[in-house]
Structure formats: C-alpha cells, structure tokens
Amino acid sequence: MQFYFFNVTNPMEVLDGETPVVEEKGPYTYREYRPKEDVTFFDNGTKISAVNPKTYIFEPGKSIGDPHVDLIRTVNIPAMTVMELTKYSSAKRIDEAGLLLAGCGEEMFVTHTVHEMLWGYRDCALAFIHPLVPSIDANFGLFNKMNATNDGEYVFLSGVDNYKDVSRIVKWRGLDALQWWTSGSCNMINGTDGTYFHPLISKDETLYLFSSDLCRSLYALYESSVTVKGIPAYRFVPPAEVFANVTENPDNAGFCVPAGNCLGSGLLNVSKCKQDAPIILSPPHFYQADKKFVTDIDGMHPNKEDHETFLDINPLTGILVRAAKRMQVNVYVRQIPGFSIPGNIKTLVFPVMYLNENVEIDEESSEKLKSILRVGSVVVNIPFMIMAVGIVFGIIFIVVTCRGHGLYPRKEEGTPEDTGPLIRTS
Structure with missing residues (x-):
C-alpha cells in the first residue's frame, strides 16, 4: 500500500x-496483510462467512521519507466537516460552531506528519463534539482505526451450485444491500471482493466487484491479454463510464447525494459513508475526470500508467496474479456563510492524498500456479486430443472399408507399378 500526499505550497x-x-510527496509504503479469518461454512457448504482484517507495516526501504517526521500542509478536514454539518442550522448554531472553531484555533489549512494524517490525531473541535454526537470520533485520520481491524463480516457463495458464483458476496455487515445511495441499483452489493474470481473467465465478460473503501460496487471490462511471471492473464479495467456523470x-x-446533486465525471461523493465528512473520491490526479478538476489545481498530471486501476486475472483459474487499486481522497471546499475560516477560497475539489494498493503473485506461488496450468492445459485439450484420435481412427476405418469393397485394387504380382489414376467402371 503506497500513499502519496499533496502538500500545499501557497x-x-x-x-x-x-x-x-x-x-x-511519497510514496510512503506499507506492507499490507489481509487474511480471511473466522471462516465458517453453512447452508450445506453453499455459503461461507468470514472477516478480512487488514494490518499495515511500514516498509522504509520502499518509501521516500519518514512518516513520523515528514510534514504535510493540507485542508483542515475536521473544520470543513463541522462547517458542512452546521451550514443549514439556525444562526445561533452557526455562531456556536464558529466560536468552537475559533476557540480551538482551527484554520483552513493544517500541518501534520504523514503518520498523523494516516492513522489519526486528536482534533480539538471533534473532541468537543464527540460527547454530544458519539458517532463522530474525537480523533481524525484518513485511516483512523483501520489498522489491525476489519470492515465487517462478509457472506460469500462457495460456488458449489454454480461455479460462476465462487466468492460472490451476498451479505456485508448483515445486509444484502447498501443504504447510502438514492437508487436500488446503486445500493446493490455485486460481485466478489476483488481478490478472487470464478474460473473459466472469457474476454466478453463483465466482472463485478464490491469495494467497502469506495462504498459501492463497480465493474471491469477486458482490456488486453498480458503475461505475469510466465502466467497468462486477462487485464480487466473499470471503464470511464463507471464514474461518468449522469449525462x-x-x-x-x-x-x-442528496438526490439530484450530481458531480462531474470521475468523482464520487462518499460523505454519507464517511461520517458526513465532505470527502470526494476520484482516480489519482483526476485521471479520466472532467478536465476542469485537473486545471483547478496546479500540480495535477494524470496518466494511464500510474493512475489507472486494473486487475490481471488468470482466465483458467480465476486467480488474481497482479492488480492495482488506485484512489484519490479529495475534500469539497467552498465559502460557507457565517464562517470566516475559508476566506475567499474558490469552490474546489481539493486533493489531499492518493493510494496505490497493489499486489503481484510471488515466485513460489507462481511456480505452483504454472504447474496447475500445465495439468489444466492437458485437461482442457483432452476433447481435442480425443477428436484427433477419432479422426485418425475414422480415416483408417474408411480406408479399410473401401479396400474391403474393392474400391482400391490390390496390385497383382508381376505387374508394373501404375502411377496414374485408376477409374473403375461397373
């Protein structure tokens, strides 16, 4: 897991x-461990429940900088959250919120270490609100309480009844649908968790996956055929229309969200599933987003190689052999009546950080998979081998039958070899 931060210079x-x-600035790289735990089989083995805890260990050799030392100046997300939460309140409540922010010394931009920005720091305003609204944590961090924890219990199908249902999610956190979005189709939990897919994948398939980080399901389409450590794979990529605007x-x-409040292409407002913080997700550097968001910020350089999400899957087994999930965290900033902190800031989708969560099969596992594929190749080709043998025996049968009926004459002893065509008349 690589984290890249955007430091504000002006x-x-x-x-x-x-x-x-x-x-x-970055990357700040962490080794991510994500085993399936508390695995339980039920419903005659057709379903499996499990949790997926994630643990992050810093990798200094793969990083540029020290997260405990390096400072990042960025938007004050807790302050923006307080202002957004109270913007439609009474004048008295807005005044109280303004006094709270002023008393805590909150400003539009804050400076914290990378470690604090990721894993959390105590915020004065949030600490004051927490006893009144327990759902709002006193600490703020982009990955606050997400190290050595899980995101809830999943229920998967085992694929016993249908091989295409292998690892398909049917419930998450006890629910079979999400509750953040404004339509039934957008609230659907579709596909797998992106770590495994059904075997025998074809190029014309649409692969669905659910991401709790994105708070939604999405899909990917075949883009190209690739090879990873000698293993053939199909590259699937979420197309631009996944995050396109409604037009x-x-x-x-x-x-x-709210209904009718639509953003431009390439953006996803996830405030409803992020404790009402004005968080907007996008591809890194606003890759495939409307050009406006790129030009609004000096320092955006989107490109396919570094900023595209992709999945390289072995089509025979459905095993993921290489992948990269790339996602950017932005904050919606604007002037809010009654608050002086934003000053004369323009309305912006302000980039804070992006991550590159990537995986590639290791050497030992790749050798095991290649041995499976060699056996699988024989199995897959058995019908063709049987067909070839059948054709050979068929030709032999035809020749023997034809000779038995005198269609091909036997050469008499002492007669010269005839190299011309033989025509028989009845």
Whole structure:
C-alpha cells in the first residue's frame, strides 16, 4: 500500500481566491496483510462467512521519507466537516460552531506528519463534539482505526451450485444491500471482493466487484491479454463510464447525494459513508475526470500508467496474479456563510492524498500456479486430443472399408507399378 500526499505550497494565496499549487510527496509504503479469518461454512457448504482484517507495516526501504517526521500542509478536514454539518442550522448554531472553531484555533489549512494524517490525531473541535454526537470520533485520520481491524463480516457463495458464483458476496455487515445511495441499483452489493474470481473467465465478460473503501460496487471490462511471471492473464479495467456523470451514464443518478446533486465525471461523493465528512473520491490526479478538476489545481498530471486501476486475472483459474487499486481522497471546499475560516477560497475539489494498493503473485506461488496450468492445459485439450484420435481412427476405418469393397485394387504380382489414376467402371 503506497500513499502519496499533496502538500500545499501557497496557502495564503488560496485563501485569497488564487489557484492552489500542490507538490506530490511519497510514496510512503506499507506492507499490507489481509487474511480471511473466522471462516465458517453453512447452508450445506453453499455459503461461507468470514472477516478480512487488514494490518499495515511500514516498509522504509520502499518509501521516500519518514512518516513520523515528514510534514504535510493540507485542508483542515475536521473544520470543513463541522462547517458542512452546521451550514443549514439556525444562526445561533452557526455562531456556536464558529466560536468552537475559533476557540480551538482551527484554520483552513493544517500541518501534520504523514503518520498523523494516516492513522489519526486528536482534533480539538471533534473532541468537543464527540460527547454530544458519539458517532463522530474525537480523533481524525484518513485511516483512523483501520489498522489491525476489519470492515465487517462478509457472506460469500462457495460456488458449489454454480461455479460462476465462487466468492460472490451476498451479505456485508448483515445486509444484502447498501443504504447510502438514492437508487436500488446503486445500493446493490455485486460481485466478489476483488481478490478472487470464478474460473473459466472469457474476454466478453463483465466482472463485478464490491469495494467497502469506495462504498459501492463497480465493474471491469477486458482490456488486453498480458503475461505475469510466465502466467497468462486477462487485464480487466473499470471503464470511464463507471464514474461518468449522469449525462454520459444515466445509471449513475443514484450516486448523486442528496438526490439530484450530481458531480462531474470521475468523482464520487462518499460523505454519507464517511461520517458526513465532505470527502470526494476520484482516480489519482483526476485521471479520466472532467478536465476542469485537473486545471483547478496546479500540480495535477494524470496518466494511464500510474493512475489507472486494473486487475490481471488468470482466465483458467480465476486467480488474481497482479492488480492495482488506485484512489484519490479529495475534500469539497467552498465559502460557507457565517464562517470566516475559508476566506475567499474558490469552490474546489481539493486533493489531499492518493493510494496505490497493489499486489503481484510471488515466485513460489507462481511456480505452483504454472504447474496447475500445465495439468489444466492437458485437461482442457483432452476433447481435442480425443477428436484427433477419432479422426485418425475414422480415416483408417474408411480406408479399410473401401479396400474391403474393392474400391482400391490390390496390385497383382508381376505387374508394373501404375502411377496414374485408376477409374473403375461397373
């Protein structure tokens, strides 16, 4: 798991309405461990329940910088959350919220270490609100309480009844549908968790997967054939229409929250599943998003190689041999009546950090898989081998039958070899 942060270099100018200038810092790399635990088989083995805890261990040799030392200046997400939560309240409540932020010394931009930004720091305003609203944590961090924890119990199908149902999620956190979005189709939990797929995958399939990080299901389509450590694989990629605006993809209307409040292409408002914090997700550097979001921030350089999400899957077994999930965390910032903290800032989708969660099969596992594929290749080709043998025996049968009926004459002793065609008449 690689984290890249955007450090703001001109905070005062941004408050005066100028274009933000950011510099990318990172990667800060962590080894991610994600075993399936508490595995239980039920319903005659047709379903499996499990949790998927994730643990992160810092890898200094694969990182640029020290997360405990390196400082990041970025948008004050807790302050923006407080302002967004109270923007439609009474004038008295807005005044109280403003006094709280002022008393805590909150400003539009804050500076914290990478470690604090990821794993959490105590915020004065949130700590004051927490006793009143227990669902709001006193600590803020982009991955606060997400190390050595799981995101809830999953119920998967085993594939016993249908091989295409292998690892398909039917419930998450006890529910068979999400509750954040404004349409039934957008609230559906579709596909697997992205770590495994059914065997015998074809190029014309649509692969569905559910991501709790994205708070939604999405799909991927075949893009190309690749080879990973000698293993053949199909590369599947989420197409641009997955995050397109409703003009380009009307099916995405359900992701507009509140209903009718639709963002541009390439963005997903996940505030409803992030404790109402004004968090907006996108591909890194606004890759495949509307050009406006790229030009609004000085320092965005989107490109396919570094910022595209992809899945390389062995089509025979359905095993994931290489993948990269790339996602950017942004904050929706704007001037809010009654609050002085934003100054004259322009309305912006402000990038804070992006991650590159990537995996590639190790050497030992790749050798095991290749041995399976060699056996599988023989098994897959058995029908063709049987067909070939059948054709050979068929030809022999035809020749023997024809000779038995005198269609091919026997050469008499002492007669010269005839090299011309033989025509028999009745």
